[in-house]
Amino acid sequence: MIARGFSNPTERIEKLKRVILDATPYVESERAVLVTEAYKETEGLSPILRRAKAAEKIFNNLPVTIRDNELIVGAITKNPRSTEICPEFSFDWVEKEFDTMGSRIADPFQIPKQTAQELHDAFLYWPGKTTSDLATSYMSQEAKDCMGAGVFTVGNYFYGGVGHVSVDYGKILEKGFRGIITEVVEAMEKMDRCDSDYIKKQQFYNAIIITYTAAINFAHRYAEKAMELASAEMNSARKGELLQIARNCSKVPENGATNFYEACQSFWFLQCMLQIESSGHSISPGRFDQYMYPYYKNDPSITKEFAQELIDCIFIKLNDVNKTRDEISAQAFAGYAVFQNLCVGGQDEEGMDATNDVSYMCMETVAHVKLPAPSFSIRVWQGTPDEFMFRACEVTRLGLGVPAMYNDEVIIPALVNRGVTLNDARNYCIIGCVEPQCPHKTEGWHDAAFFNVAKVLEITLNNGKAGNQQLGPVTGDITTFSCIDDFFTAFTKQIKYFVHYLAEADNSVDIAHAERCPLPFLSALVDDCIGRGKSVQEGGAIYNFTGPQAFGVADSGDSMYAIQKNVFEDKTMTLTELKNALDANFGQPVGGKNTLSIDTNEMTTEMKVYEVVKKILSTNGSIDLSKLSDEVLGMGSVQNTCGANEYLKIQGLLNRTPAFGNDIDEVDMMARKCAQIYCKEVEKYTNPRGGQFQAGIYPVSANVLFGKDVAALPDGRLATMPLADGVSPRAGKDVNGPTAAANSVAKLDHFSASNGTLYNQKFLPAALEGDKGLQTFAALVRSFFDHKGMHVQFNVIDKKTLLAAQKDPDKYRDLVVRVAGYSAQFTVLAKEVQDDIISRTEQSF
Template sequence: MQSFVQDRYFREHVRGRENPRVTAWFFHAYVSHITAPPVLREARALAAFWDKADILAYPQELVVGSLFAAEVAWFHYGDGVVLDRKRLEEYVRQNGLDAQAYGEMADRVEKACYQNPYQPGFRSDRFTEEQKRSLYSTAATSTWFGGHMAMDYEKILKVGLGGYRKELALEKGSHPEAKEFYEALEVTLSAFQRLILRTALVCEQLASCQEEDVLRENMERAALTLRAVAEEPPAGFREALQLVVMVHLCSNADSFGRFDKYLFPFFQRDLEQGRLTEEEALDLLQSLIIKVEQLGQIQNMTLGGVLPDGSGNYTRLTELMLKAVSNMGYKGPNLALRVHPSMPQHFWPLITSCLATGKGLPALYNDEEAIPALQRGGYPLELARDYCLGGCSQIMFGGRSQFLNDIGLMNVAKIFELTLHNGRDVLDGGKQISPATGEAWDFPDFDSLYRAFLRQLEYFIPLEAEINTLDVLERGKKEGYAFRSLFTRGCIESGKGIYEGGPLYQNVQLECIGITNTADSLYAVKKAVYQEKRLTLAELVEILDNNFEGQEELRDYLRGLDKFGNDREEVDSLRMEITRFLFDGLRGQKGPFGGRYIPGEVIFTAHELCGAHVGATPDGRLRGEVLADSAGSSQGMNRNGPTALLNSVRKLPTEEMVTSIVVNLKFHRAFFEKHQEEAAALLRAYFRGGGQQVQVNVCDKEELKDAVLHPERHQDLIVRVGGYSDYFVRLSPALQQEIILRSESVV
């Protein structure tokens, strides 16, 4: 298969390759249009970049599309306009330019574009002192991230790029106040079409110098495919796949949406008309996976589930995509398979075989849990059935929503630590962060401590919404997001961008970290202090402040108490109560463009960041250690096996809208390979019992330990982290140890 030839060439000649030529196409155009509205200056800068940047293609590729650039400034969906000062210095040096003049231009760029509070030159007047205390402590903060989205691939494939040009011409007359917005979208669309044609020209040039017939024909076909979709809708599967890749490349999007749903009509028609074989389709899908690896970032792809009419979306294309991911040795795409009772039973061996490769793919999502939750959130049934996943595991409606996924972040373990210290941050010199709700000696019983903790949550919940709403509005003032607005339904019709309330559906999704650690800690305090009276709360707090120094016996006792994830009713009930209280409070907060705040537990790598801001905790965790990696147990604390862990997790309140409730399972490789049927039965039972999501790591602890010592031997070792898969040796030492500590499960 040609994709395997492509794979070998990619690994040997393309992977990790960087362009030594530093360029400033985006930077110069951005400076030239710096007084224009953000959406227009961004569009002009992107157009200049797409018109000038080097295009990387190689004749072994079946699916093409890649910009090969080292720009001094660029636009990224998560961060807005980004400027690299070191790269700018190199650009000035390479071209013999005036360093002072370019430094002044850089200052103008940074002043014009969005900045998060950790960037140099941050304007501190955006937030009040109260809000800054909260966000810098990480109790209620933000990820300063622009949110996950999927473009409107169904519409793109239906009307083609020319259809969007007609729609822009039709709608702009109805919104004269949005003249610059429509101009920006027209500039963006034209530049995107030119980029497609430039890529076709590169393929034609490559074809002209190939001696091997197969490589020459490969590039000629790629060029014809690109020229065919530059204006008109795609006619077949290859054309549709190529257009999706180009849109995905230029949108910076991290979700392909419901990939098998919108591509299946092209796949089926080509098969029926004899223009495509299944082997050719598999070859193209495997080529796509190489392209996903080349692009680098997390890129979600949703498969399966039900269609808006309720029928199952489990097709031969779905099977081929699972097979393609299993065949190729890469960490992506971040497959999200929607499971529904209509899913044919023969899919389960496909799923477990894919999981047995150790890549943590696919993650599984329960339609019978997610769809009713979306309905309770106010969405009609047909729309609820059409959800997809973005980023790690965030629920959205592809091409129709701006849910600002992942922007918010609450550190519940930090909030409990503040409760123990009367609102003071013990890791920041005792600074008062939140209201005084009592010193450690002020709580005569567990209930009084628990009420103080809930009062702290009540304080931080609206503060979390305030911080992120201010940040979202600031981003909207500074950045344009023209490309995403072009391909998100509702924006063209309303004349408003994705940060102005243009998309059809609006929410703000955020993640809550450390709830498991907090429940375990509260239970430990209840047992050790108030029931067994081993020590007073004040004594325990002092021991925590000293990081358990000289108290190993006490720490061992605390670690040995019941923990969430073992199907123990008392600690599980605490976990459930805290989660419900927090989630209900957040869902009551209004979003900046309508909608509301939607909580969840998609941890990503935030358990490392947030853990670094939390001292020792009563569950036995030491100062600065990572927090729980998911909605499941703390690392190594699910002692009663996977059934008990899943029994605990399915008690969590997911009947209302959540971003997602991620739970990690880990199996020993040799065991999982021999017991795939039992593993599938366990996962089916979990979903029948109301579980929402599960993801599986299949690996060996000894292999992970060896990879820490000898990373050069394990460059392609992939693990599931906190909602996504990544190469183990690229993770931080803290995350590597966290994954090693996760319990290996036996069914």
Template sequence: MLRTASRIEQLIDHLYDHDPIVESERALLVTESYQQTENQPMIIRRAKALENILGKMKVVIRPNELIVGNLATSPRGTQIFPEFSNDWLEDEFDRIEKRAGDKFIVPEQVKQDLSEAFKYWKGRTTNELATELMSPETKNAMNAGVFTVGNYYFNGVGHISVDYKLVLEKGLKGIKEEVCTALKSLDYGDPEIVKKSQTLKAMSISLDAVMNYARRLADEAKLEADRETDSNRKSELLQIAANCARVPANPATSFYEALQSFWIIQAVIQIESNGHSISPMRFDQYMYPFYKKDVENGRLDEAEAQKLLDVLWVKFNDVNKIRDEASTKAFGGYPMFQNLIVGGQDKEGMDATNPLSYACLQATANTRLPQPSISIRIWNKTPESLIHKAGEVSRLGLGMPAYYSDEVIIPSLVNRGISLTDARDYGIIGCVEPQVGGKTEGWHDAAFFNIPKVLEITLNNGYANGEKIGLSTGDFSSFTTFDQLKSAFEEQMKYFVKLLVNADNSVDVAHGERAPLPFLSSMVEGCIEKGLSLQEGGAKYNFTGPQGVGIANAGDALMAIKKLIYEDNKLSIHELKNALDTNFGKEQNQAITNSEPVGTNKDLSQLSTDELVEMLKDLLNDNDTNIKKKDTNASQPMNEKDGEYIRQLLINGAPKYGNDIDVVDQMVRKVALIYCKEVQKYLNPRGGTFQPGLYPVSANVSCGIETKASADGRFAGEPLADGVSPVSGSDQNGPTAALNSVAKLDHHIASNGTLLNQKFHPSALAGEEGLRNLSALVRSYFEQKGMHVQFNVVSKETLLDAQKNPEKYKNLVVRVAGYSAHFVSLDKSIQQDIIARTEQQF
């Protein structure tokens, strides 16, 4: 293993030298296969399509690689998956290179190839079928920005972790034997035998295709070795060839083979379907036996094992995906959400920390790249040394690791019907979603539900942007008590959650009919036994997990309305409605959507109390119609100064979530519970249940664009609060108070995950004292039954300078939401959201 010190730098430079390229190879090969398999069962067509792709795609071994397996020919290149959707891509061909974030190069020949291939797919995509299955009311709600199911509406599902341990210990040949045994044991009297037999045959075809792909990699490595003049590199290539000739077909016999076997599986899952969040999960558990054996018998020392890990960590960043322009505002920074978690308990409830747990954290520190998205499980027996190591990585400023509480997640999963043994073996999928690896089809990120938008519709008696899309729950001006408003809000929430379920289930059925995934299914418990693909309910556990977005905004807004209108009589309903409809005097049009944010609260957060008082005095002195309680039905024009005064009153006249003030914290808790309790009532087409989550990825930005001004003092178009975090700038009492507020939420019911971001100035975590403070903060939060927390450790000044001089900060990685990304690759709206977050100090 020569040149390893510089190898990592060379591998990283090779990946990031240029903007990624869109490629057409997979699109052409999948189209070719589909044209040849008309009238065959869909799952057989899917297997043969994978066989065609893996048998003909160009295999590439990049310079200095030790672990091989490419998804595209070019570094960080992206393939196209026309079977899910394609119209949007053709429409955006000429804009993709000009995007503010997530740019791709699209060669002219690729455009021509794809345009030709797309002709075949007209009327055949999962997207088109899902659209046909949805009710008109559902589509109207989506168009109005109440929720989006775009993640799986346009793409593959992903969000999966297969049984990597099974692959490493039995090999694909062993899994194929299970498939063949199941096929032979089918009962000809079983009414489902036709479907089951086709599914099992498709699995067999797919497994053979992957083993053939590995042999092609081995052949390519041998060819390169024959041409190589450097003896050290020749030796490396011959070892790569030997590894790929053995795995993943056979059980791994060494740590190096196990890493190579793992990577081929990781790559092919994403070649079969473009769903992201293909997550390694408990990597330190299923890889440790190979690590331990090789270190103990002298085959590897710990330093050599670390070098192999570092090389794999770079390889994770070769995976890429193109999304439509609107989605890049919700998933900015080329994220792939490959979540890898260390620590926690084993299935018997004992601490599972091992030396590989520390080595994984070190690999993130060594490579300083956004992938894998590394996480750590914490419980009361987690060694302080592991948290200390995690803190050292946190203060590097990468936004990683994310911290998760076993004490909350394990019981929350048991409450959803998962056995205790399985629940103890959970990992994290994608952003923050708990899942049992190798046994679950979780459908996390199934939707993003805009809770402040529902409150906006409630205040307008079912109207949004001038169109009636909700229920008639009463004119706001007629409500004489806050409870009337709360009841109306609950009714609107119930209605729109039901439409959300209709949208998700429509997309779910479309994937089951048009895009079953036989290779992926072969590595998840239940599918072989049932003879069903994952998309048809084959997994042991089945869920659908839509996310609620903006609970802090909705809770703060309801608190302001309750206090200022119904308790203190400082504001009339008419004054509030007029202020919101005119964007606090900045706009006269009531429909303000799809616009850049027109204002900011940041100026307020910078004011001292005396300055704020003086500003309010000036507004009162200049305004002949100062804010005293007026008749609810009074009609009076407002100028811009009136609107700004009302905005400041909303911001400062009522308590805000995030400051450990129980009355408003309980209001936010109620908002979250309204959403969560409604979501969990429903079933999905795979025989599973819906489970709610409270995290946005970065959809709080795009949801904010769709939402008019809100009664928490937020301008129209501004981002919503991030996950369960307080509104940026409103948490003024320090990090402990913010965590105390968030811990009051019911994190157990939000079993699909909650997300809390905190931002610290680097000086806050300096030295051993800084690490001890961070550990104490995390443990204290988890003792109060918080589920998750993650930290950006970067100064506001650094982020502002990176905006102005991006060429100086190419390697700056920050936490966006449940993932990290290179800051300069983000759309400016997401950059601004990160900059605006409260910068904490201990």
């Protein structure tokens, strides 16, 4: 037997989990008030020292909260799964949503009136002083117009702090915060006063000392709180736990950990404090099994059961971290996503398999906790043990959307191609959704922008126009094009134009963070900021990248192939007929409302004809034009611009034209080409930190949100409907089975998309049952990776369950699904995101 099942979680874990599931997310005001006070008190200091003084005030004054049953302590907020506000990055969107944030369609947060008043008072200080304000002042009007039209957005760092990083957790476990202070003092002693950067370096080093001294005090405040609670605790067992917590917090993270429990507490304090310093999300634990294993292996006093419970507690604490965004961004990140990616398995720096006991314990924890966070990932290579692979597939069968699986055989050479050393590339971890980087040596600026490739195609089809606005360059009336190369020539020119302004916008935000919000606490844990005497925002990291990601690749490839097949090869329609059909949204109302639900009296003649054609096609699969007039007798003329001929041809696009995801080379190569055009253009640019732009292809859930900005496309997609997610085929288009779909995805140039690619597959649970199902499933993953796919993740759930959860959400509050590069509780997702997940093809072997 291969399958072995999972043990049951402890009663403590069930209670802690219930706190998360039952929590109502709140916006809290303490951090905003404290950071505002600090900035008012430090008007004359340099930006780096102001940041240090702000962190000092927050660490010394943020409320200390220890929740019932906790073994690992440390919280950002008083209420579970709530959020603080960081007005130094942006604030005005918060005030605009005081009355609506609690009822919006995606990720609502409650804001009590007293909290709103405290935030309002703090916000009075910030107009003109935020990173967002400064970044906006650097952007050209053209870049702002591109964002306004839905071509791209840089909202991730535009509105929040810089995240998407994995710091040196192992260094803190070994040396503690005191070790950081000692390292900085030694660096200061070596400084040359004649160095032109002496003053800036001195300021940076002083900022680290101030910040880390306050961070030590933050942990000591928890030790005092635990002692206070212990003195009043009547239950002897809990009293003993609180006393041990007090001992842990008085020791770590100030000093290095000496056992596994201390290492777990030290890890969590560091993770918590990184979130407190800035509002950046995707602060990723990285290769947790690698830096935690020595403390488990060398701890003679710990039992496997208690170590397992501690890891379970850490995973639950990761779900306590939350973040609010503006209403539009919340739709793109639907599901209270914070993207703390924790990765296990893979190779070590010498190219040997690195799987260990903690790797397996983390998978056991996923089965115990069954919550969205962390974004749990595994690394796979040719040397991955079969036992590890089967265990990962067992976890996948639980239906939680994890683990996401990554291919060492693609990612390592892709990173080496970007200038990362082989040893560092072998040590890569995953950041945020799907982004690979060398941990604690990289400022990757992953997820730097969403770029809507399908929107650029729409603009290409309209000679550079978005609606009535001439947004891009004039590249020609498509009805005059004579071959598909004409389309690609025009499309490439549009891509070049819009990528230029994407890079400008990203660099504007990048510069603003360096000038106004350098992060000393984070920077001290990224190599080689201390050695170089500068923050990560100023280029202190060894590797510096900017990673904007695209989506709409499959839609664009399918559309190009549809034009090639139907116009130039089969000649079943003219470009004029296609253009008219696109402009008319194939006769459907914009918004995708099904015309069958519209009263007949409200339907136009064209809509009635469309429905008749659609019914005939759905029944017969084809139609005899000579009989069409009988079917539509009494409906009026059908030979107008948007008449029966156009509708029939568009139905051919929808029903007969092959699509990406079916292992058909001529189709798949179209998608590959569309992706390559974007990736190659992106990598031409550099950032202010001295690094290169590198492209990714993944959407979070922006394929739903930004699909609303895209008109009808030649692949038959209606205006405003969701786009394909990541490198996945369009929902329902991959009809030749999971292997064919995976083969299509593997044909994309994943090496060029070194900022990460994202592939979702959805399986019926019955397909993976038993040992045979497990073996077949593992073989599918191995085959996909042998064909040079980069990443794959799975939803294992049936449509019936998802529809039931939509209908009765209270019964399914613990239902977790994979959205994109993250999992989320299904019932908290906006309905349109739920619908997108439901619509994905259900695969079976």
